[in-house]
Amino acid sequence: MLEYLIQQSDRTYEELADEFSRMDSRAAISARHLGRLARGERDLASSTPATRRALQAMFNKSIDELQRPWAPHQLTPAPERHLVVDPTGAGPERNLLAMAAQRARQYAMLAAESTSxxxxxxxxxxxxxxxxxxxxxxxxxxxxxxxxxxxxxxxxxxxxxxxxxxxxxxxxxxxxxxxxxxxxxxxxxxxxxxxxxxxxxxxxxxxxxxxxxxxxxxxxxxxxxxxxxxxxxxxxxxxxxxxxxxxxxxxxxxxxxxxxxxxxxxxxxxxxxxxxxxAEDAWSRVRPDxxxxxxxxxxxNQPRTLYYASDALAWLPGEATATERYALRATQAYADPNDPAWAFGDQAGSHANLAIARVASGDLDAAADALAPVLDLPADQRINGIIHSVRRVHQAITRAGHAGDARDLIDGIEHFTHTPANALPR
The missing domain is CATH 1.25.40.10 (Tetratricopeptide repeat domain)
Structure with missing residues (x-):
């Protein structure tokens, strides 16, 4: 039944997977996994509660109904449609092709006696x-x-x-x-x-x-x-x-x-x-493997080298200038999210280290500016390393005796760390 409903929805697996995430971030599901659920290769009943709720809300059917074999008498026939070649590949035809490709791929992977x-x-x-x-x-x-x-x-x-x-x-x-x-x-x-x-x-x-x-x-x-x-x-x-x-x-x-x-x-x-x-000297001897x-x-890569150096120096007393130098270069290196080297976790860590350096130099406004992009991250990107990095900024502020002067920043940090990625229900 689920497979039939998806085919009739005029949406691709990718579009439906994105819609599930928008409905409920806890219902994160890949297009491939959705295809497996639709084909009965995965048990719908064993899905996460959030995924089951999203599927039921999307199709207005119970899980039992969704996993039953489809029979033509169960639904009102869909409006007659004429097959049109769509240059964008959207619609149920694309889903059918994706399903066929996935089945062919699975067969090629697992059916042969030896792996080709x-x-x-x-x-x-x-x-x-x-x-x-x-x-x-x-x-x-x-x-x-x-x-x-x-x-x-x-x-x-x-x-x-x-x-x-x-x-x-x-x-x-x-x-x-x-x-x-x-x-x-x-x-x-x-x-x-x-x-x-x-x-x-x-x-x-x-x-x-x-x-x-x-x-x-x-x-x-x-x-x-x-x-x-x-x-x-x-x-x-x-x-x-x-x-x-x-x-x-x-x-x-x-x-x-x-x-x-x-x-x-x-x-x-x-x-x-x-x-x-x-680490810096080792770059001259690297032969990509x-x-x-x-x-x-x-x-x-080079941006991560800068980030790690700033992360190390941020621990050391008297190294605020060097920490800021490395962290500033790292944040600049991570400024373009379209760069293949970009990584949201390392970018956030670099900003946190820049904030620590500015706290050490007594510039709390600049520290708040440095940390602002991190505090804007959505909950599903608040991974463990980022949470720890932000908490280090909190510790730097309190140890420097600036908690009273940085109340807004402290509040922002505490609000941010209250809901890390692992706290999201699944």
């Missing part, structure tokens, strides 16, 4: 699309496709595969599990984040991929840092060095940059500054 190069190429494109989208989209927008892609990869890996195919599938599964570790971290669940990261490390070992190993150590360092386990964050960053040297990619920059801010959080200014210098080719969250 074409299937692996398609999976690689799926993983790359998710890696590119992750830094620029709310978690809820990428999570359904991410979970589905991991499920497909693990299903294939449970079968006997030729060595080359096994290597490629483990590589892609490692990235996907790493992305899910980042999701768990962003939703303030470090335990699940580390579990996914350990699974990803096992995949990287099976793939024999030093670039993936180095990237995953950077990811584990990131999770530990935001969980307040700074010594552990240093250990993960150090553990990835050998892999980064073998791979030659941008993880050789990310790892010392990660160590820098963990050292700074521990109060070790000398080690922190040395690690910043090491397979992780860098994925792009997005799988690579490290």
């Amino acid at each position: 190069p074409a299937a692996i190429e398609q999976l690689a494109e799926d993983v790359q699309r998710l890696a590119l989208a992750y830094p620029q989209r709310p978690v809820s927008h990428v999570l359904p496709d991410l979970v589905e892609t991991q499920d497909t990869l693990f299903t294939l890996l449970e079968r006997r595969q030729a060595p080359n195919q096994s290597r490629d599938l483990h590589f892609l599964a490692g990235i996907t599990s790493g992305l899910l570790a980042k999701v768990s971290h962003d939703m303030a669940d470090p335990h699940s984040a580390m579990l996914q990261a350990r699974t990803a490390v096992l995949c990287a070992e099976q793939a024999g991929h030093p670039g993936l190993q180095a990237w995953l150590r950077g990811l584990q360092s990131l999770v530990a840092y935001w969980a307040g386990r700074y010594a552990e964050a240093v250990r993960y960053a150090e553990a990835g060095r050998e892999y980064a040297t073998q791979a030659g990619g941008t993880s050789a920059v990310w790892l010392p940059a990660s160590a820098a801010r963990a050292y700074a959080a521990l109060g070790n200014a000398e080690q922190a500054k040395a690690a910043i210098t090491e 397979e992780m860098d080719e994925m792009g997005g969250i799988c690579t490290f």
